[in-house]
Amino acid sequence: MDGFTTIREAGGADYSIARRLAEGAIVGPRLFYSGRALTQTGGGADFRTPAETNDACGHASPFSVMSVIVDGVDEVRRAAREELRRGAPDQALRLRRGRVPIGIPCNDLRVLGRRAAGPEAQKSQLREFETRAGLDSPAAVIRSATATNAELLMLKHKLGVIAPGAYADLLVVDGDPLTDLRVMTDPQRNLKVIMKDGVFYMNELG
Numbered sequence: 001m002d003g004f005t006t007i008r009e010a011g012g013a014d015y016s017i018a019r020r021l022a023e024g025a026i027v028g029p030r031l032f033y034s035g036r037a038l039t040q041t042g043g044g045a046d047f048r049t050p051a052e053t054n055d056a057c058g059h060a061s062p063f064s065v066m067s068v069i070v071d072g073v074d075e076v077r078r079a080a081r082e083e084l085r086r087g088a089p090d091q092a093l094r095l096r097r098g099r100v101p102i103g104i105p106c107n108d109l110r111v112l113g114r115r116a117a118g119p120e121a122q123k124s125q126l127r128e129f130e131t132r133a134g135l136d137s138p139a140a141v142i143r144s145a146t147a148t149n150a151e152l153l154m155l156k157h158k159l160g161v162i163a164p165g166a167y168a169d170l171l172v173v174d175g176d177p178l179t180d181l182r183v184m185t186d187p188q189r190n191l192k193v194i195m196k197d198g199v200f201y202m203n204e205l206g
Helices: 015-023 073-085 121-133 138-152 181-185
Strands: 006-009 030-033 037-039 067-069 090-095 098-103 170-173 191-196 199-203
Touching (some): 121 181
Parallel strands (some): 006 030
Antiparallel strands (some): 191 199
């Protein structure tokens, strides 16, 4: 897991993956997913070339794995309700100039932040630490990756904290990430303990 015990995914993952992770059928981080991304014709998740009606993977069709094209309020509402019916706790809109993940708890809309998804997800997560290390303090970067994202998911008492009643997620690092964030970018060398839900997934200390 490279030290990531929880991820937010904004387009592509679904209930079956989250369920298998939760049941332990596959090993990986806790998953909060958005289901298929909603995009308008020509939007950020409309993968067709100008000459195509449907792309080679069928992403523009109703049976797409990653996205569904919606134009107008009624289509957006219908598609959003379908993804919620499938169990997605939040949704992602991919617009022409980028993506805006939107959490929809009941009738409330809350804008979420970055995501981790796709085949390069693990590498991208680690590269983000490297990139942000030169832009912000180590404490701020770690806070963004833990407590801030927990608040975005409305789980600030369960994630990103060590406290009674919280998820028992814990990392032990060989080094001090508060002074040198780069120790987090080499998990194979520097991570000594990875615990999720009180279960050891790595333990080089015991």
